[in-house]
Amino acid sequence: MRDDDAVFNALADGSRRELLDRLYARDGQTLRELTAGLQMSRQAVSRHLGVLEGAELVVTRRSGREKFHFLNPVPIQLIHDRWIDKYTERPVTALVDLKTELEQRHDLIDPP
Amino acid sequence: MRDDDAVFNALADGSRRELLDRLYARDGQTLRELTAGLQMSRQAVSRHLGVLEGAELVVTRRSGREKFHFLNPVPIQLIHDRWIDKYTERPVTALVDLKTELEQRHDLIDPP
DNA sequence: TTGACAGGCAACAATTTTGTTGCCTATTCT
DNA sequence: AGAATAGGCAACAAAATTGTTGCCTGTCAA
Numbered sequence: 001m002r003d004d005d006a007v008f009n010a011l012a013d014g015s016r017r018e019l020l021d022r023l024y025a026r027d028g029q030t031l032r033e034l035t036a037g038l039q040m041s042r043q044a045v046s047r048h049l050g051v052l053e054g055a056e057l058v059v060t061r062r063s064g065r066e067k068f069h070f071l072n073p074v075p076i077q078l079i080h081d082r083w084i085d086k087y088t089e090r091p092v093t094a095l096v097d098l099k100t101e102l103e104q105r106h107d108l109i110d111p112p
Numbered sequence: 113m114r115d116d117d118a119v120f121n122a123l124a125d126g127s128r129r130e131l132l133d134r135l136y137a138r139d140g141q142t143l144r145e146l147t148a149g150l151q152m153s154r155q156a157v158s159r160h161l162g163v164l165e166g167a168e169l170v171v172t173r174r175s176g177r178e179k180f181h182f183l184n185p186v187p188i189q190l191i192h193d194r195w196i197d198k199y200t201e202r203p204v205t206a207l208v209d210l211k212t213e214l215e216q217r218h219d220l221i222d223p224p
Numbered sequence: 225t226t227g228a229c230a231g232g233c234a235a236c237a238a239t240t241t242t243g244t245t246g247c248c249t250a251t252t253c254t
Numbered sequence: 255a256g257a258a259t260a261g262g263c264a265a266c267a268a269a270a271t272t273g274t275t276g277c278c279t280g281t282c283a284a
Contacts, residue, residue, distance in 0.1 A: 004129070084192050
Protein backbone atom coordinates (compact mmCIF):
# COMPACT_ATOMS: atom_id res chain seq x y z
CA MET A 1 0.00 0.00 0.00
CA ARG A 2 2.87 2.36 0.75
CA ASP A 3 4.13 1.18 -2.59
CA ASP A 4 2.04 3.92 -4.09
CA ASP A 5 4.27 6.39 -2.39
CA ALA A 6 7.35 5.46 -4.38
CA VAL A 7 5.43 5.46 -7.64
CA PHE A 8 3.64 8.76 -7.14
CA ASN A 9 6.85 10.27 -5.90
CA ALA A 10 8.76 9.08 -8.92
CA LEU A 11 6.10 10.43 -11.24
CA ALA A 12 6.06 13.80 -9.50
CA ASP A 13 9.21 14.98 -11.24
CA GLY A 14 9.10 16.32 -14.76
CA SER A 15 12.56 15.10 -15.68
CA ARG A 16 11.63 11.60 -14.63
CA ARG A 17 8.43 11.72 -16.65
CA GLU A 18 10.50 12.83 -19.61
CA LEU A 19 12.80 9.86 -19.11
CA LEU A 20 9.77 7.59 -19.18
CA ASP A 21 8.65 9.30 -22.35
CA ARG A 22 12.03 8.70 -23.93
CA LEU A 23 11.86 5.05 -22.99
CA TYR A 24 8.38 4.96 -24.39
CA ALA A 25 9.72 6.27 -27.68
CA ARG A 26 12.48 3.68 -27.62
CA ASP A 27 12.72 1.05 -24.94
CA GLY A 28 15.97 -0.43 -23.74
CA GLN A 29 18.23 2.61 -23.86
CA THR A 30 21.46 2.98 -21.93
CA LEU A 31 22.24 5.69 -19.41
CA ARG A 32 24.34 7.57 -21.96
CA GLU A 33 21.64 7.43 -24.56
CA LEU A 34 19.04 8.69 -22.12
CA THR A 35 21.33 11.48 -21.01
CA ALA A 36 21.98 12.75 -24.53
CA GLY A 37 19.95 15.86 -25.24
CA LEU A 38 18.92 16.36 -21.64
CA GLN A 39 20.45 19.35 -19.93
CA MET A 40 21.65 17.42 -16.97
CA SER A 41 24.79 15.61 -16.01
CA ARG A 42 24.98 11.88 -16.47
CA GLN A 43 25.02 11.48 -12.70
CA ALA A 44 21.81 13.41 -12.28
CA VAL A 45 20.10 11.26 -14.87
CA SER A 46 21.48 8.19 -13.18
CA ARG A 47 19.87 9.20 -9.92
CA HIS A 48 16.55 9.91 -11.58
CA LEU A 49 16.69 6.50 -13.16
CA GLY A 50 17.47 5.13 -9.73
CA VAL A 51 14.28 6.63 -8.38
CA LEU A 52 12.28 5.21 -11.28
CA GLU A 53 13.92 1.87 -10.69
CA GLY A 54 13.11 2.07 -6.99
CA ALA A 55 9.47 2.54 -7.90
CA GLU A 56 9.82 -0.33 -10.36
CA LEU A 57 8.63 1.90 -13.14
CA VAL A 58 11.85 1.03 -14.90
CA VAL A 59 13.57 -2.31 -15.01
CA THR A 60 17.21 -2.64 -15.94
CA ARG A 61 19.52 -5.26 -17.23
CA ARG A 62 23.25 -5.00 -17.36
CA SER A 63 25.26 -6.41 -20.20
CA GLY A 64 28.99 -5.87 -20.12
CA ARG A 65 29.66 -2.29 -19.32
CA GLU A 66 26.24 -1.11 -20.48
CA LYS A 67 22.98 -0.90 -18.57
CA PHE A 68 19.74 -1.10 -20.47
CA HIS A 69 16.57 0.47 -19.19
CA PHE A 70 13.10 -0.86 -19.88
CA LEU A 71 9.67 0.44 -19.03
CA ASN A 72 7.62 -1.57 -16.62
CA PRO A 73 3.92 -0.74 -16.88
CA VAL A 74 2.91 -2.78 -13.84
CA PRO A 75 3.13 -0.06 -11.17
CA ILE A 76 1.18 2.36 -13.32
CA GLN A 77 -1.39 -0.32 -13.86
CA LEU A 78 -1.68 -0.78 -10.11
CA ILE A 79 -2.05 2.93 -9.52
CA HIS A 80 -4.68 2.92 -12.18
CA ASP A 81 -6.57 0.03 -10.65
CA ARG A 82 -6.60 1.03 -7.04
CA TRP A 83 -6.56 4.79 -7.36
CA ILE A 84 -7.54 6.37 -10.61
CA ASP A 85 -10.62 4.24 -11.11
CA LYS A 86 -11.81 5.09 -7.64
CA TYR A 87 -11.88 8.80 -8.34
CA THR A 88 -13.02 8.80 -11.92
CA GLU A 89 -15.88 6.36 -11.49
CA ARG A 90 -17.55 8.42 -8.84
CA PRO A 91 -20.22 10.85 -10.05
CA VAL A 92 -19.04 14.44 -10.25
CA THR A 93 -19.69 15.38 -6.66
CA ALA A 94 -18.11 18.78 -7.10
CA LEU A 95 -21.26 19.75 -8.91
CA VAL A 96 -23.46 18.86 -5.98
CA ASP A 97 -25.11 22.06 -4.90
CA LEU A 98 -23.69 23.46 -1.73
CA LYS A 99 -27.21 24.34 -0.72
CA THR A 100 -27.99 20.64 -0.40
CA GLU A 101 -24.92 20.15 1.73
CA LEU A 102 -25.86 22.91 4.07
CA GLU A 103 -29.44 21.74 4.33
CA GLN A 104 -28.33 18.25 5.25
CA ARG A 105 -25.97 19.72 7.78
CA HIS A 106 -28.62 21.91 9.39
CA ASP A 107 -31.12 19.10 9.40
CA LEU A 108 -28.87 17.41 11.91
CA ILE A 109 -29.21 20.38 14.20
CA ASP A 110 -32.59 21.87 13.27
CA PRO A 111 -34.89 19.09 12.05
CA PRO A 112 -37.66 20.64 9.94
CA MET B 113 0.55 20.22 -20.54
CA ARG B 114 2.67 21.38 -17.63
CA ASP B 115 -0.57 21.15 -15.75
CA ASP B 116 0.35 17.57 -15.11
CA ASP B 117 3.14 18.80 -12.96
CA ALA B 118 0.87 20.33 -10.35
CA VAL B 119 -1.33 17.26 -10.26
CA PHE B 120 1.45 14.70 -10.01
CA ASN B 121 3.16 16.85 -7.47
CA ALA B 122 0.03 17.13 -5.38
CA LEU B 123 -0.49 13.39 -5.52
CA ALA B 124 3.10 12.68 -4.54
CA ASP B 125 2.46 13.35 -0.88
CA GLY B 126 0.89 10.73 1.35
CA SER B 127 -0.85 13.24 3.59
CA ARG B 128 -2.47 14.83 0.60
CA ARG B 129 -3.62 11.49 -0.72
CA GLU B 130 -5.11 10.81 2.67
CA LEU B 131 -6.99 14.09 2.51
CA LEU B 132 -8.39 13.04 -0.84
CA ASP B 133 -9.40 9.75 0.69
CA ARG B 134 -11.18 11.52 3.49
CA LEU B 135 -13.03 13.67 1.01
CA TYR B 136 -13.86 10.56 -0.91
CA ALA B 137 -15.39 9.09 2.23
CA ARG B 138 -17.36 12.27 2.80
CA ASP B 139 -17.29 15.14 0.38
CA GLY B 140 -17.68 18.76 1.38
CA GLN B 141 -15.81 18.77 4.68
CA THR B 142 -14.41 21.87 6.32
CA LEU B 143 -10.77 22.47 7.19
CA ARG B 144 -11.44 21.64 10.85
CA GLU B 145 -13.20 18.43 10.00
CA LEU B 146 -10.40 17.36 7.71
CA THR B 147 -7.82 18.20 10.34
CA ALA B 148 -9.50 16.16 13.06
CA GLY B 149 -7.72 12.87 13.59
CA LEU B 150 -4.70 13.84 11.51
CA GLN B 151 -1.51 14.39 13.44
CA MET B 152 -0.82 17.73 11.94
CA SER B 153 -1.60 21.30 12.79
CA ARG B 154 -4.55 22.99 11.14
CA GLN B 155 -2.15 25.22 9.25
CA ALA B 156 -0.25 22.30 7.81
CA VAL B 157 -3.49 20.74 6.60
CA SER B 158 -4.53 24.08 5.19
CA ARG B 159 -1.37 24.25 3.11
CA HIS B 160 -1.83 20.70 1.84
CA LEU B 161 -5.35 21.61 0.83
CA GLY B 162 -3.91 24.66 -0.86
CA VAL B 163 -1.66 22.43 -2.96
CA LEU B 164 -4.57 20.18 -3.84
CA GLU B 165 -6.61 23.25 -4.72
CA GLY B 166 -3.77 24.58 -6.86
CA ALA B 167 -3.82 21.33 -8.79
CA GLU B 168 -7.61 21.63 -8.98
CA LEU B 169 -7.96 18.24 -7.40
CA VAL B 170 -10.04 19.93 -4.75
CA VAL B 171 -12.59 22.68 -5.25
CA THR B 172 -13.74 24.86 -2.38
CA ARG B 173 -16.63 27.02 -1.55
CA ARG B 174 -16.83 29.41 1.33
CA SER B 175 -19.97 29.96 3.28
CA GLY B 176 -19.79 32.35 6.19
CA ARG B 177 -16.74 31.51 8.20
CA GLU B 178 -16.55 27.95 6.94
CA LYS B 179 -14.80 26.62 3.85
CA PHE B 180 -16.07 23.44 2.28
CA HIS B 181 -13.84 21.17 0.26
CA PHE B 182 -15.02 19.04 -2.64
CA LEU B 183 -13.25 16.49 -4.78
CA ASN B 184 -12.81 17.35 -8.43
CA PRO B 185 -12.17 14.24 -10.51
CA VAL B 186 -11.33 16.17 -13.68
CA PRO B 187 -7.54 16.45 -13.28
CA ILE B 188 -7.25 12.77 -12.43
CA GLN B 189 -9.34 12.00 -15.45
CA LEU B 190 -6.95 14.04 -17.60
CA ILE B 191 -3.92 12.29 -16.16
CA HIS B 192 -5.64 9.05 -16.86
CA ASP B 193 -6.44 9.95 -20.45
CA ARG B 194 -3.17 11.38 -21.55
CA TRP B 195 -0.80 9.44 -19.38
CA ILE B 196 -1.93 6.25 -17.78
CA ASP B 197 -3.55 4.85 -20.90
CA LYS B 198 -0.39 5.46 -22.84
CA TYR B 199 1.67 3.26 -20.60
CA THR B 200 -0.79 0.55 -19.80
CA GLU B 201 -1.98 -0.03 -23.36
CA ARG B 202 1.48 -0.79 -24.62
CA PRO B 203 2.50 -4.45 -24.67
CA VAL B 204 4.76 -5.47 -21.84
CA THR B 205 8.03 -4.51 -23.43
CA ALA B 206 9.99 -5.33 -20.31
CA LEU B 207 9.56 -8.93 -21.27
CA VAL B 208 11.22 -8.45 -24.62
CA ASP B 209 14.31 -10.59 -24.56
CA LEU B 210 17.47 -8.60 -24.12
CA LYS B 211 19.06 -10.92 -26.62
CA THR B 212 16.86 -9.50 -29.33
CA GLU B 213 17.80 -6.00 -28.29
CA LEU B 214 21.48 -6.75 -28.44
CA GLU B 215 21.22 -8.51 -31.75
CA GLN B 216 19.45 -5.54 -33.28
CA ARG B 217 22.08 -3.29 -31.84
CA HIS B 218 25.00 -5.31 -33.16
CA ASP B 219 23.38 -5.65 -36.51
CA LEU B 220 23.93 -1.94 -36.87
CA ILE B 221 27.65 -2.44 -36.39
CA ASP B 222 28.30 -5.99 -37.57
CA PRO B 223 25.78 -6.86 -40.26
CA PRO B 224 25.52 -10.66 -40.49
C1' DT C 225 48.57 -3.76 -22.19
C1' DT C 226 47.13 0.66 -22.65
C1' DG C 227 43.61 4.00 -23.55
C1' DA C 228 38.89 4.99 -24.12
C1' DC C 229 34.31 4.21 -22.69
C1' DA C 230 30.13 2.97 -19.42
C1' DG C 231 28.71 3.44 -15.18
C1' DG C 232 28.82 3.94 -9.68
C1' DC C 233 29.79 6.38 -5.37
C1' DA C 234 30.39 10.29 -2.29
C1' DA C 235 30.72 14.99 -0.82
C1' DC C 236 28.92 19.34 -1.38
C1' DA C 237 25.80 23.54 -2.27
C1' DA C 238 21.41 25.51 -3.52
C1' DT C 239 16.66 25.11 -3.35
C1' DT C 240 12.26 23.33 -2.03
C1' DT C 241 9.11 21.11 1.10
C1' DT C 242 6.91 20.37 5.40
C1' DG C 243 5.60 21.40 9.66
C1' DT C 244 5.67 24.58 13.66
C1' DT C 245 4.31 28.81 16.27
C1' DG C 246 2.31 33.39 16.76
C1' DC C 247 -0.83 36.61 15.49
C1' DC C 248 -4.52 38.52 12.63
C1' DT C 249 -9.44 39.13 10.56
C1' DA C 250 -14.11 37.74 9.92
C1' DT C 251 -18.21 35.42 11.39
C1' DT C 252 -21.36 33.44 14.70
C1' DC C 253 -23.62 32.92 19.16
C1' DT C 254 -25.06 34.48 23.83
C1' DA D 255 -21.00 44.13 23.06
C1' DG D 256 -18.08 40.29 24.13
C1' DA D 257 -16.49 35.52 23.70
C1' DA D 258 -15.80 31.72 20.91
C1' DT D 259 -15.05 29.76 16.44
C1' DA D 260 -13.25 29.23 11.37
C1' DG D 261 -9.75 30.31 8.77
C1' DG D 262 -5.51 33.13 6.65
C1' DC D 263 -0.77 34.94 6.69
C1' DA D 264 4.12 35.14 7.77
C1' DA D 265 8.43 33.89 9.90
C1' DC D 266 11.11 30.26 11.15
C1' DA D 267 13.63 25.60 11.53
C1' DA D 268 14.36 20.93 10.07
C1' DA D 269 14.59 17.85 6.43
C1' DA D 270 14.44 16.27 1.79
C1' DT D 271 15.44 17.07 -3.33
C1' DT D 272 18.22 18.13 -7.14
C1' DG D 273 22.04 19.09 -9.34
C1' DT D 274 27.12 19.65 -9.40
C1' DT D 275 32.07 17.99 -9.35
C1' DG D 276 35.74 14.65 -8.52
C1' DC D 277 37.25 10.23 -8.45
C1' DC D 278 36.82 5.19 -8.74
C1' DT D 279 36.00 0.38 -10.88
C1' DG D 280 35.01 -2.61 -14.62
C1' DT D 281 34.78 -3.59 -19.69
C1' DC D 282 35.99 -3.28 -24.50
C1' DA D 283 39.13 -2.50 -28.36
C1' DA D 284 43.48 -1.32 -30.89
